[in-house]
Structures are given as C-alpha cells and as structure tokens.
Amino acid sequence: MMGRTIFIDPGRCIGCQACVSACRECDSHRGKSMIHLDYTDEGQSVASLPTVCMHCEDPVAPCAEVCPADAILVTADGVVQQADTTRCIGCANCVNACPFGVPKIDLQAKLQMKCNLCYDRTAYGLAPMCATVCPTGALFYGTVEELQAERPGVQVADTFTFGRSEVRTGVAMVVPADRVQWPVPGGLPVVEINGKDVRR
Amino acid sequence: MTADPRAADPRTAVPLDPSLAPPGTRAFRDAGGIPADRWHADQNGETLVPTHCCFCGVQCGMYLRVDRGGKVFGVEPRNHDINRMRLCPKGINAYQQVNHPDRLTAPLMRRSRDEDFREVSWDEALDFTVAEIKRIQQSYGNDAFGLLGGASLFSEKTYLVGKFARVALKSRHVDYNGRLCMVSAAGANKLAFGIDRAGNPFSDILLTDCLLIAGSNVGECFPVMTQYVWGARDRGASLIVVDPRETAIARTADIHVALKPGTDSAFFNSVLNVVIEEGLTDEAYLAAHATGWEEVKAKAAEYPPSRAAEICGIPAEQIVQVARAFARAPKAMAWHARGIEHHSQGVENCLTVINLCTATGHIGKPGAGYGTITGQGNGQGGREHGQKSDLLPGGRSIMNEEHRRQICEIWGIEESELPPAGTSMMEMVWQMQRREIRGLIGICNNPFVSLPNYRVVKEGYDATEFHAQFDFFLSETVANAHVVFPVTTWAEDEGVMANAEARVVKHNKAQDPPPGVRTDTWVMCELARRLGTGDKFAFADSRAVFDELRTASAGTVNDYYGITYERLEETGGIAWPCPSTDHPGTPRLFEDGRTYHPDGKIHLQVVEWHPPMDPYDDEHPMSLTTGRTVAHFLSGNQTRRLGALVEQTPRPWAELHPSHGFRNGEPVRVVTRRGSEVFPALVTEAIRPDTVFIPYHWPVPTAANALTIDALDPRSKIPEYKVCACRIEHAEKIDEVPAPPVAPGHVAYPETQVSRTDPLPPTAPQGRGTSERS
Numbered sequence: 004m005m006g007r008t009i010f011i012d013p014g015r016c017i018g019c020q021a022c023v024s025a026c027r028e029c030d031s032h033r034g035k036s037m038i039h040l041d042y043t044d045e046g047q048s049v050a051s052l053p054t055v056c057m058h059c060e061d062p063v064a065p066c067a068e069v070c071p072a073d074a075i076l077v078t079a080d081g082v083v084q085q086a087d088t089t090r091c092i093g094c095a096n097c098v099n100a101c102p103f104g105v106p107k108i109d110l111q112a113k114l115q116m117k118c119n120l121c122y123d124r125t126a127y128g129l130a131p132m133c134a135t136v137c138p139t140g141a142l143f144y145g146t147v148e149e150l151q152a153e154r155p156g157v158q159v160a161d162t163f164t165f166g167r168s169e170v171r172t173g174v175a176m177v178v179p180a181d182r183v184q185w186p187v188p189g190g191l192p193v194v195e196i197n198g199k200d201v202r203r
Numbered sequence: 204m205t206a207d208p209r210a211a212d213p214r215t216a217v218p219l220d221p222s223l224a225p226p227g228t229r230a231f232r233d234a235g236g237i238p239a240d241r242w243h244a245d246q247n248g249e250t251l252v253p254t255h256c257c258f259c260g261v262q263c264g265m266y267l268r269v270d271r272g273g274k275v276f277g278v279e280p281r282n283h284d285i286n287r288m289r290l291c292p293k294g295i296n297a298y299q300q301v302n303h304p305d306r307l308t309a310p311l312m313r314r315s316r317d318e319d320f321r322e323v324s325w326d327e328a329l330d331f332t333v334a335e336i337k338r339i340q341q342s343y344g345n346d347a348f349g350l351l352g353g354a355s356l357f358s359e360k361t362y363l364v365g366k367f368a369r370v371a372l373k374s375r376h377v378d379y380n381g382r383l384c385m386v387s388a389a390g391a392n393k394l395a396f397g398i399d400r401a402g403n404p405f406s407d408i409l410l411t412d413c414l415l416i417a418g419s420n421v422g423e424c425f426p427v428m429t430q431y432v433w434g435a436r437d438r439g440a441s442l443i444v445v446d447p448r449e450t451a452i453a454r455t456a457d458i459h460v461a462l463k464p465g466t467d468s469a470f471f472n473s474v475l476n477v478v479i480e481e482g483l484t485d486e487a488y489l490a491a492h493a494t495g496w497e498e499v500k501a502k503a504a505e506y507p508p509s510r511a512a513e514i515c516g517i518p519a520e521q522i523v524q525v526a527r528a529f530a531r532a533p534k535a536m537a538w539h540a541r542g543i544e545h546h547s548q549g550v551e552n553c554l555t556v557i558n559l560c561t562a563t564g565h566i567g568k569p570g571a572g573y574g575t576i577t578g579q580g581n582g583q584g585g586r587e588h589g590q591k592s593d594l595l596p597g598g599r600s601i602m603n604e605e606h607r608r609q610i611c612e613i614w615g616i617e618e619s620e621l622p623p624a625g626t627s628m629m630e631m632v633w634q635m636q637r638r639e640i641r642g643l644i645g646i647c648n649n650p651f652v653s654l655p656n657y658r659v660v661k662e663g664y665d666a667t668e669f670h671a672q673f674d675f676f677l678s679e680t681v682a683n684a685h686v687v688f689p690v691t692t693w694a695e696d697e698g699v700m701a702n703a704e705a706r707v708v709k710h711n712k713a714q715d716p717p718p719g720v721r722t723d724t725w726v727m728c729e730l731a732r733r734l735g736t737g738d739k740f741a742f743a744d745s746r747a748v749f750d751e752l753r754t755a756s757a758g759t760v761n762d763y764y765g766i767t768y769e770r771l772e773e774t775g776g777i778a779w780p781c782p783s784t785d786h787p788g789t790p791r792l793f794e795d796g797r798t799y800h801p802d803g804k805i806h807l808q809v810v811e812w813h814p815p816m817d818p819y820d821d822e823h824p825m826s827l828t829t830g831r832t833v834a835h836f837l838s839g840n841q842t843r844r845l846g847a848l849v850e851q852t853p854r855p856w857a858e859l860h861p862s863h864g865f866r867n868g869e870p871v872r873v874v875t876r877r878g879s880e881v882f883p884a885l886v887t888e889a890i891r892p893d894t895v896f897i898p899y900h901w902p903v904p905t906a907a908n909a910l911t912i913d914a915l916d917p918r919s920k921i922p923e924y925k926v927c928a929c930r931i932e933h934a935e936k937i938d939e940v941p942a943p944p945v946a947p948g949h950v951a952y953p954e955t956q957v958s959r960t961d962p963l964p965p966t967a968p969q970g971r972g973t974s975e976r977s
Contacts, residue, residue, distance in 0.1 A: 016451075017833075018422070018451055020833065023292070024847050027847060051451075136289055138429050139429040140430060
C-alpha cells in the first residue's frame with residue numbers, strides 16, 4: 004500500500020457515477036472516463052462498486068510486466084502510469100494481464116488508456132478527481148491513518164487472490180470488520196469456456 | 204467528528220490584479236501551488252470563480268474554471284462547508300450548459316402557433332409582449348394574464364417575479380414551480396412551527412443516534428447529502444429508511460420500511476401509537492412545548508400496528524422496531540422529501556412526522572430535530588419572497604391586512620392596487636383550459652414535462668392566446684410559446700439561493716452572457732418599464748434587487764436584513780433568520796424551546812389517513828409512483844442535453860418486480876386512467892411487487908407525467924405525483940425518447956443523438972435490472 008492512496012469502500016457506494024463524470028474532467032485524459040462502475044448483484048440489489056486502477060505493487064504491476072513495448076512505467080511513489088503514447092502499440096496485452104480488468108484500449112488511436120491516479124493533480128498534492136468528488140466517501144484519498152481517524156474501526160485489505168496467484172496492490176479496499184478475510188478472493192470461478200462446462 | 208484530512212483546500216481563490224481578470228468577471232485565482240502550465244498550454248491563465256451548483260437543494264460549492272478568453276470551460280471541486288469538495292454527476296457536468304451549442308441567443312417570436320419561430324430584435328419581442336398583455340388585460344381583466352416563476356431562479360429574481368405580477372401586471376395570478384416541490388412540507392412547518400424551513404443543518408446528522416429518512420432517495424436525488432448519512436452510520440447511528448423501493452441508502456439501512464405508496468400517514472400514526480403504548484413519549488417536553496397533544500394521542504390510538512400493517516403492506520413488527528429505535532435514541536432526526544409530500548395528503552404526512560418528533564422530544568437540539576430536503580436549488584428561497592400565489596416578500600401572507608399594508612408601503616402602491624391571493628400552478632393550468640387565464644409568461648419552468656396529467660397541461664397551454672417564456676434552452680414548454688426571451692444561465696449572473704438548511708449562499712458571475720442574451724432581471728424590469736411602471740423597477744442588477752429584498756423581509760420571520768453580499772462572500776453562507784448585520788444567522792431553530800407561533804409552542808395537528816385519490820380496481824390494481832434518477836434534474840431541460848448525463852441515463856424505464864413475469868428490457872405498457880405508454884422493463888427485487896416506478900424527466904411519449912393524476916392536496920395544492928392506480932401489459936415496441944427541441948438554425952447537440960431504439964445496454968440504468976444469467 005502506498006502512503007497516500009485511494010481506499011475503495013463498496014459499502015458506501017450509491018452508484019451515482021459522480022466518479023465517472025469527474026474522471027472525464029481529469030486534465031490528463033479529458034473527455035474519457037477511466038473508472039469502471041460495476042453493479043455486483045443486479046436484479047437483487049442496487050449494490051454497486053467503483054474500480055479504479057489498483058496500482059499493483061507485488062508482483063510489479065502485471066500490466067507493466069507483460070507490456071512488450073515497455074510502455075507502462077511505474078513512478079517512484081508506486082503509481083502505475085498509463086501507457087506512454089510514444090511507445091504503446093495498442094496490443095492489449097495489458098488488458099488481458101490485469102486481474103482487475105482495468106486498462107482500456109482506444110481502438111481508434113490504438114493506444115492503451117487507464118487511470119493514472121490523476122497524476123496531474125496528485126503530483127501537486129491534490130486528491131484525484133474521483134476521490135475528491137465522491138459524495139459518499141466510497142472513494143477516499145489519504146493515508147490509512149487518515150481513513151481510520153475519520154471512520155473508526157475500519158479495516159482495509161491490499162492483497163487479493165486470483166486462483167493460485169496473489170497480488171498486492173497500492174490501492175486498498177475496505178473489508179467488513181467482522182469478517183476480515185485475508186487475502187481477499189478476487190474474480191469469479193470460471194464456469195464455462197466457449198459454451199463448454201469446465202467445472203470439475 | 205474528526206476534521207476532514209482534506210479540509211485544507213490548497214486552491215482557495217484570492218482576488219487577483221483586476222487588470223488581468225477575464226472581461227466581465229471579478230478576478231479570482233488559485234493561491235495553491237498549481238503551476239500555470241499544468242498540462243495544456245491552452246489553460247494558461249485559468250481563473251477559478253467560487254460559486255455553487257445550479258441544481259438541487261444541497262447547493263454544493265464549486266469553482267468554475269474560466270479560461271483567458273473569459274469562457275467557462277470546466278469545474279473544480281471547492282472546499283465549502285456544505286459539501287467539502289464533493290459533487291454529484293449533475294454538478295460536475297453543470298458547466299457544460301453555459302457554452303452549449305443549443306443555447307438560445309436571440310429572442311424568438313411568432314404571431315400564432317402554426318408559424319415557425321423567427322429570430323427578432325429585443326425591441327420587437329418586448330413590444331409585442333407588452334401589446335399582448337395590454338390587449339388581454341383590457342379585454343378580459345387584469346387577472347386574465349398569469350405569471351409562472353421558478354425555484355431555480357436566484358432569490359432576487361423570485362422577488363421580482365412576485366413584484367412584477369402584482370405591481371406591473373396587477374394580476375393575482377402568480378405562482379411558481381416550487382408548488383410541485385415541497386409546499387406540503389412548507390404548509391406543515393407553518394402549521395406546526397409557524398416558520399417554514401428545516402429545523403436543523405445537515406451537520407447535525409453527524410451528531411444523531413437515529414436517522415429516519417422518509418420518502419427520500421438521498422443517494423440519487425441529493426447524493427452529496429449521503430456523506431452526512433454515512434457519517435452518522437460511521438458513528439454507529441441507526442438508519443431507518445421509509446421508501447417503497449430499496450434505494451441505495453435503503454440497501455444498508457438498519458430498517459427499510461417498504462410501504463405501499465400513499466400510506467405514509469397511517470404508518471407514522473402507528474409508530475406514534477407504539478411510542479405511546481410503550482411509554483416512550485417525552486411527556487415533560489410535550490407539556491412545556493406543545494399544544495393539541497391529547498387529540499393527537501387519541502387519534503394515534505386508532506392506528507395499532509396490526510391495522511397500519513394491513514394498510515401499508517408491511518410486517519407489523521417493523522412499526523414496533525421503528526418506534527423503539529426512534530424513541531429510545533438519545534438523539535434522533537427525521538428528514539423527508541417528496542416521497543411523503545407529493546400526495547393529496549402531503550401536508551398531513553409531514554405533520555405526522557412532526558408529531559412523532561415532538562412526542563419523543565427530538566426537536567431543536569444538536570443532532571435531534573426535523574428537516575425537509577428541498578428539491579430545487581432555490582426551493583427554499585424561491586417561496587420566501589412573494590413568488591407564491593398566497594405570499595408576499597418575507598413570507599408575509601397576502602390575506603393579512605397588516606402584511607399587505609407593510610408591503611404596499613415598501614413598493615409605493617395603494618393597498619387597493621395590491622391584488623388578492625391567486626391560485627396554484629396546477630389550478631392556473633385548469634383556468635387556462637377554461638379560458639379564464641388567456642395570457643401567460645413562464646419564467647424558467649417546464650410544465651410540459653413536470654406537471655401531472657400532460658393532456659390537461661397541453662390543452663391549457665394551447666388554449667392561451669399569448670404565451671411567452673424565459674429560458675436558455677428551447678424546452679418542450681418553450682416550443683409552445685409565442686415569444687421566447689433568451690436569458691442567462693446561473694454562471695452569468697450573481698445572486699443568492701437558500702439551500703435545504705435555509706442557508707443563504709451566493710452564486711458569483713463567472714462569465715459574460717453570450718451576445719444577445721440578457722438577465723431575467725433586465726427583461727422583467729424592461730417589460731415593467733414598457734407597461735408604465737418603470738419607476739418601481741429601476742433595478743440595475745441583482746445587488747439592487749437584493750437590497751430591496753432585505754428591507755422588505757426585515758422584521759418578518761424570514762428575516763434577511765442582516766445578510767449582505769459581502770458577508771456571504773466572507774462566510775460561505777448564513778442561515779436566516781438574520782435580523783442584523785452582526786447576527787451570525789440561525790443554523791438550528793427552536794434551541795430556546797420556542798417556535799414562531801405567538802404562544803411559542805408546537806401546534807400538533809390530528810391526522811386521519813385516507814386512501815389516495817386514484818382508486819384501485821380490477822382494471823388498475825397496482826400503484827404507479829414516479830421520481831428522479833441521479834443523472835437528470837426535474838424536467839430534464841438542463842440535463843437532457845449534456846452528453847455525459849444522457850449517456851448515463853438515456854431513457855426512462857418502468858421498474859417492476861420479477862413476479863410479473865417480464866424479462867429485463869422487454870417492452871411493458873403502463874396503463875392508467877389518463878393514458879398509457881411503453882417503457883423498457885427494469886426487473887428488480889428492489890421494488891414492491893404491487894408498485895411500478897418510472898422516472899419523470901422525459902417528455903411525451905416517454906413522460907411519466909402523461910400517466911400521473913392531477914389530484915391536489917387541499918391545503919398545499921401539491922399534485923399527487925407519488926401514487927396513482929395502474930396496470931401493466933405486454934407490448935410490442937418501446938416508445939422512443941424524442942430529441943430535445945432546438946432553435947432554428949441550431950444543430951442538436953451530437954451527444955443527444957443517442958440511438959434510442961437499441962435494446963437496453965447489458966447494464967440496465969442504475970444496474971438494478973436482473974441479469975440474463977439465470
């Protein structure tokens with residue numbers, strides 16, 4: 004976990020998409036939103052959850068690891084930048100590698116785009132646009148101490164498992180205090196591939 | 204509550220060398236460490252103008268980003284007391300209205316509705332309007348010309364609307380669209396407390412132990428208020444939500460009471476019944492501060508939980524749980540909104556909530572009290588300064604001899620010249636239908652989408668001989684007018700609004716209006732001048748109007764006298780009443796235990812539940828309820844043209860329970876006694892099986908308000924939007940959303956050309972639909 008980072012608390016999310024709109028206002032990719040807002044339990048509940056880039060730390064960001072053009076660079080403070088436009092070849096390896104499904108490919112420009120923690124703002128000590136405007140605090144920017152000062156007893160996790168792989172991230176997730184599971188299971192079990200049931 | 208670590212706002216605006224300011228704006232600049240060359244060279248010299256959002260009653264602070272050419276081009280969060288940097292999607296995208304290609308930039312005119320609009324000069328449009336006013340008033344009397352204002356206007360403009368109607372038009376017929384918004388709460392507050400505003404500021408929510416939210420989808424309609432709700436939850440407060448739908452805030456509530464629409468007063472009477480039965484009333488408080496308790500107590504006895512559970516369609520245990528949670532909490536608060544106010548018994552519903560708060564002693568303390576959430580930006584301020592048919596500035600009554608005399612003195616007219624009370628907005632439309640009102644000026648409202656029973660509204664407007672509208676977009680209502688005056692958006696003028704806490708905040712001017720666009724103040728004063736009452740309307744700008752407004756409200760309950768523009772700029776908002784310039788304002792009412800009635804007591808009122816006005820039968824067994832969605836605002840005139848918001852919620856839907864056998868996205872015809880329309884179904888377990896919900900921001904043929912009933916609350920005259928009888932049927936084809944109308948020579952905004960016939964995207968709006976996985 005980085006020092007000042009984003010904390011995601013799905014329990015506070017109201018699905019209003021303020022983060023999605025705010026992300027379009029970020030000056031480093033104005034007009035395009037890099038936030039994924041998912042509804043986790045459609046039809047049964049209005050529960051929703053914003054996903055920003057998780058800025059993976061260990062192993063070093065999977066998207067950067069698989070990039071054949073070395074376009075995805077990680078800054079000293081742990082922010083995984085979006086692909087350098089002078090290097091990116093639009094191959095979408097990063098899209099396939101990311102366990103959280105974060106990067107997008109701009110098909111027209113043949114370039115990868117993703118959240119870069121509003122580097123145009125965080126570099127100057129401002130919070131990222133999404134966490135600044137989030138009406139509910141589902142996206143919180145600060146240190147874990149600041150988070151706990153504001154929300155007593157809050158528990159966070161920064162390690163996720165995908166099958167046998169474990170990923171530690173720079174962005175952390177708030178988890179239920181009474182059921183802290185460590186690491187947090189990520190992803191859904193695969194049930195079918197090309198129409199074939201693969202559950203065994 | 205610990206301090207927000209982000210409270211140190213590194214971008215506080217400071218006045219800049221005036222010579223460097225964009226033309227027409229007061230200069231502001233960020234004092235934070237943002238270098239001028241941030242990322243794009245074209246943003247050099249950017250200035251930030253502190254203002255507030257133009258939309259809902261929360262009134263979040265924001266900065267508008269203004270480029271060197273003096274044009275608004277973006278938004279920056281602002282660390283204001285109300286919202287602490289937070290914004291919702293409407294607020295983030297609001298700036299896009301200002302320089303939108305659909306803006307009206309020249310007066311439009313036509314002699315009859317068969318012709319097309321043509322652009323004309325200001326003189327021609329004003330002269331034609333004045334000639335028509337004179338013709339209609341000479342032929343049919345002064346009251347044959349009406350004026351309908353709006354609650355999105357600054358308070359100065361709402362003051363002018365009331366004054367213009369009574370002094371320049373000399374007509375009794377003036378009302379405003381806040382009549383559709385929260386007059387039920389206003390009526391109830393006035394009856395019980397003698398003052399019409401919420402009792403506590405938002406920040407009190409953080410101190411409470413039990414928060415009751417009735418009929419308010421806070422997560423979608425007032426998203427930034429959610430931070431206070433969650434803040435209370437963080438501290439361990441229990442949360443009770445009363446709503447037929449499982450909304451985002453109901454999802455994690457301790458108790459979610461999903462009652463049948465139109466049964467709120469039975470529910471609250473029954474909660475009071477349990478409170479009394481279990482001996483949880485605060486008898487000492489009642490004896491000292493309330494009248495009418497014995498009668499209320501006797502009436503509550505008629506509503507045991509078993510009876511109310513049957514009326515409301517909820518388990519009786521829930522009523523007991525709510526009563527215990529609310530009454531046993533050391534500090535409890537109740538907030539409500541349109542969900543309990545949009546009823547033919549709206550005032551009574553609000554009174555039952557007040558009765559409950561009073562009986563448990565939860566009034567006028569930090570963290571304990573009562574609040575109503577205003578829907579429109581100036582829903583609170585819009586009704587305080589004489590825009591309402593029965594009110595004069597300062598919340599004075601137009602029926603009261605003394606009040607009339609005071610205002611006539613301020614306005615410099617004879618008391619015989621001041622017209623009597625008029626009728627409410629919906630009643631005015633009925634009068635237009637009956638040809639009693641033959642001419643109308645509408646200022647910033649869109650009744651073609653926002654009034655119930657569209658057929659009647661259209662007939663009423665079509666029957667008028669002359670209709671003029673002030674607006675900055677060509678709304679569905681403007682498209683019916685003879686004359687259209689292009690006026691400013693909120694970012695092109697300065698003025699004050701009062702938010703849901705009755706906190707008066709100041710909006711600043713960020714840019715000059717486009718050429719050809721004038722302020723509403725200028726147009727009203729110019730019309731008054733041409734009608735021969737120019738001496739009463741010699742206002743140069745908002746500041747001049749505000750000074751008269753302050754004087755006019757001095758000494759009343761709604762006292763603005765101590766509020767000045769300078770103080771507002773320094774403090775970030777002052778809650779009225781504020782009688783003198785050294786008075787800090789009144790964020791919390793009744794702290795001294797006195798209300799604004801002469802006896803200083805809370806006047807409790809007996810409430811009897813009665814069924815909604817639209818009866819259920821075999822043909823129409825279900826309830827239709829309407830409401831808002833987070834991406835759009837009221838009639839949608841301001842939001843249905845902004846690409847991001849259209850993309851987020853392109854069309855309305857009919858939300859219904861899986862038990863009806865519909866699949867997600869399937870066309871469903873919703874039939875009421877007023878008509879029928881076809882919507883895509885949004886199938887979800889988050890709604891009662893006997894209820895259908897449709898958001899109402901769109902025009903026909905996708906208008907929820909083509910189906911709703913124009914039944915009114917007898918006291919507040921608010922329409923019964925929230926419940927009418929309906930049935931649902933299978934249908935062939937979904938009705939398409941029409942593109943917003945545009946002025947001649949304008950091209951519709953490309954983003955509004957969203958294909959409206961595709962099946963619903965995989966993620967249904969708000970993600971509430973069933974997935975196709977099953």
